[in-house]
Amino acid sequence: MHMETLIRIGLAAWLLASHVAHAQTQSGPAPDVGAGKKRAAVCFACHNADGISRIPGTPHLAGQERHYLENALRAYRDGQRQDPTMNAMAKPLSDRDIVNIAAYYSLQNRMNNVQTAAQAVDAK
Ligand code: HEC
Known part of the structure:
Protein backbone atom coordinates (compact mmCIF):
# COMPACT_ATOMS: atom_id res chain seq x y z
CA MET A 1 0.00 0.00 0.00
CA HIS A 2 1.18 3.54 -0.69
CA MET A 3 2.27 5.67 2.21
CA GLU A 4 -0.30 8.30 1.24
CA THR A 5 -3.13 5.73 1.40
CA LEU A 6 -1.97 4.61 4.83
CA ILE A 7 -1.93 8.21 6.04
CA ARG A 8 -5.44 8.74 4.66
CA ILE A 9 -6.76 5.63 6.41
CA GLY A 10 -5.03 6.68 9.64
CA LEU A 11 -6.52 10.16 9.42
CA ALA A 12 -10.02 8.81 8.72
CA ALA A 13 -9.79 6.45 11.72
CA TRP A 14 -8.56 9.28 13.93
CA LEU A 15 -11.40 11.57 12.82
CA LEU A 16 -13.95 8.85 13.48
CA ALA A 17 -12.49 8.04 16.91
CA SER A 18 -12.39 11.68 17.98
CA HIS A 19 -15.95 12.18 16.72
CA VAL A 20 -17.19 9.20 18.76
CA ALA A 21 -15.23 10.39 21.81
CA HIS A 22 -16.82 13.82 21.42
CA ALA A 23 -20.32 12.32 21.17
CA GLN A 24 -19.64 10.32 24.34
CA THR A 25 -18.45 13.32 26.36
CA GLN A 26 -21.63 15.10 25.25
CA SER A 27 -23.95 12.38 26.48
CA GLY A 28 -23.44 12.93 30.25
CA PRO A 29 -25.85 11.41 32.78
CA ALA A 30 -28.78 9.31 31.56
C1 HEC B 1 -45.33 28.60 18.63
C2 HEC B 1 -44.95 27.31 18.05
C3 HEC B 1 -43.77 26.55 18.63
C4 HEC B 1 -43.51 26.24 19.95
C5 HEC B 1 -44.33 26.61 21.18
C6 HEC B 1 -42.30 25.44 19.95
N1 HEC B 1 -41.86 25.26 18.68
FE1 HEC B 1 -40.21 24.18 18.12
N2 HEC B 1 -40.47 24.78 16.21
C7 HEC B 1 -41.49 25.57 15.74
C8 HEC B 1 -41.23 25.91 14.36
C9 HEC B 1 -42.13 26.77 13.45
C10 HEC B 1 -40.01 25.30 14.02
C11 HEC B 1 -39.23 25.42 12.69
C12 HEC B 1 -38.25 26.59 12.89
C13 HEC B 1 -37.18 26.70 11.84
O1 HEC B 1 -37.50 26.78 10.64
O2 HEC B 1 -35.98 26.70 12.22
C14 HEC B 1 -39.57 24.58 15.20
C15 HEC B 1 -38.41 23.84 15.24
C16 HEC B 1 -38.03 23.04 16.31
C17 HEC B 1 -36.94 22.10 16.33
C18 HEC B 1 -36.01 21.79 15.16
C19 HEC B 1 -36.50 20.56 14.43
C20 HEC B 1 -35.60 20.15 13.31
O3 HEC B 1 -35.97 19.19 12.62
O4 HEC B 1 -34.52 20.73 13.10
C21 HEC B 1 -36.91 21.54 17.57
C22 HEC B 1 -35.93 20.48 18.07
C23 HEC B 1 -37.97 22.13 18.33
N3 HEC B 1 -38.64 23.03 17.55
C24 HEC B 1 -38.25 21.83 19.66
C25 HEC B 1 -39.13 22.56 20.45
C26 HEC B 1 -39.22 22.44 21.88
C27 HEC B 1 -38.41 21.47 22.71
C28 HEC B 1 -40.16 23.35 22.29
C29 HEC B 1 -40.56 23.67 23.70
C30 HEC B 1 -39.53 24.07 24.62
C31 HEC B 1 -40.68 24.01 21.10
N4 HEC B 1 -40.01 23.51 20.01
C32 HEC B 1 -41.71 24.93 21.08
C33 HEC B 1 -42.59 25.98 16.47
C34 HEC B 1 -42.72 25.92 17.84
Missing part, protein backbone atom coordinates in the same frame (compact mmCIF):
# COMPACT_ATOMS: atom_id res chain seq x y z
CA PRO A 31 -31.75 11.38 30.38
CA ASP A 32 -34.93 11.56 32.48
CA VAL A 33 -37.72 11.02 29.96
CA GLY A 34 -40.52 11.78 32.46
CA ALA A 35 -38.93 15.10 33.36
CA GLY A 36 -38.52 15.75 29.64
CA LYS A 37 -42.23 15.23 29.04
CA LYS A 38 -43.11 17.66 31.86
CA ARG A 39 -40.66 20.28 30.62
CA ALA A 40 -41.93 19.86 27.05
CA ALA A 41 -45.52 20.80 27.99
CA VAL A 42 -44.84 24.33 26.72
CA CYS A 43 -43.90 22.82 23.34
CA PHE A 44 -47.08 20.79 22.86
CA ALA A 45 -49.09 23.73 21.43
CA CYS A 46 -46.99 23.46 18.27
CA HIS A 47 -45.17 20.10 18.29
CA ASN A 48 -47.92 18.20 20.13
CA ALA A 49 -47.46 15.69 22.95
CA ASP A 50 -47.00 12.86 20.44
CA GLY A 51 -44.31 14.78 18.54
CA ILE A 52 -46.43 15.11 15.39
CA SER A 53 -47.24 18.70 14.56
CA ARG A 54 -50.69 19.53 13.20
CA ILE A 55 -49.49 22.97 12.10
CA PRO A 56 -48.18 23.49 8.57
CA GLY A 57 -44.52 24.55 8.62
CA THR A 58 -43.87 23.12 12.08
CA PRO A 59 -41.60 20.06 12.09
CA HIS A 60 -42.47 16.66 13.58
CA LEU A 61 -40.08 15.73 16.39
CA ALA A 62 -41.25 12.15 17.13
CA GLY A 63 -38.54 9.58 16.54
CA GLN A 64 -35.91 12.14 15.55
CA GLU A 65 -32.35 11.23 16.51
CA ARG A 66 -31.66 12.31 20.10
CA HIS A 67 -28.35 14.14 19.62
CA TYR A 68 -29.72 15.94 16.59
CA LEU A 69 -32.58 17.29 18.74
CA GLU A 70 -30.12 18.30 21.48
CA ASN A 71 -27.92 20.12 18.98
CA ALA A 72 -30.90 21.86 17.40
CA LEU A 73 -32.17 23.09 20.78
CA ARG A 74 -28.74 24.30 21.90
CA ALA A 75 -28.29 26.08 18.56
CA TYR A 76 -31.64 27.90 18.97
CA ARG A 77 -30.87 28.75 22.59
CA ASP A 78 -27.34 29.96 21.91
CA GLY A 79 -28.25 31.83 18.71
CA GLN A 80 -26.38 29.74 16.08
CA ARG A 81 -29.75 28.85 14.57
CA GLN A 82 -32.16 31.70 13.95
CA ASP A 83 -35.91 31.38 14.29
CA PRO A 84 -37.71 33.99 16.40
CA THR A 85 -40.20 31.47 17.88
CA MET A 86 -37.67 28.75 18.64
CA ASN A 87 -35.03 31.19 19.92
CA ALA A 88 -37.60 32.39 22.48
CA MET A 89 -38.77 28.87 23.35
CA ALA A 90 -35.25 27.50 23.83
CA LYS A 91 -33.88 30.44 25.79
CA PRO A 92 -35.02 29.26 29.26
CA LEU A 93 -33.92 25.63 28.73
CA SER A 94 -30.98 24.29 30.76
CA ASP A 95 -28.58 21.70 29.29
CA ARG A 96 -30.37 19.11 31.40
CA ASP A 97 -33.81 20.18 30.11
CA ILE A 98 -32.52 19.83 26.56
CA VAL A 99 -31.16 16.31 27.15
CA ASN A 100 -34.45 15.25 28.77
CA ILE A 101 -36.73 16.80 26.15
CA ALA A 102 -34.63 15.36 23.30
CA ALA A 103 -34.89 11.90 24.87
CA TYR A 104 -38.66 12.25 25.29
CA TYR A 105 -39.30 13.12 21.64
CA SER A 106 -36.65 10.76 20.22
CA LEU A 107 -38.29 7.73 21.88
CA GLN A 108 -41.65 8.31 20.23
CA ASN A 109 -42.68 6.12 17.34
CA ARG A 110 -43.07 8.42 14.40
CA MET A 111 -45.02 6.03 12.18
CA ASN A 112 -47.59 5.15 14.87
CA ASN A 113 -47.98 8.80 15.71
CA VAL A 114 -48.45 9.84 12.09
CA GLN A 115 -51.23 7.25 11.77
CA THR A 116 -52.88 8.49 14.96
CA ALA A 117 -52.72 12.05 13.66
CA ALA A 118 -54.19 11.02 10.29
CA GLN A 119 -57.04 9.15 12.04
CA ALA A 120 -57.74 12.16 14.26
CA VAL A 121 -57.98 14.38 11.19
CA ASP A 122 -60.17 11.81 9.35
CA ALA A 123 -62.52 11.53 12.33
CA LYS A 124 -63.30 15.24 12.23
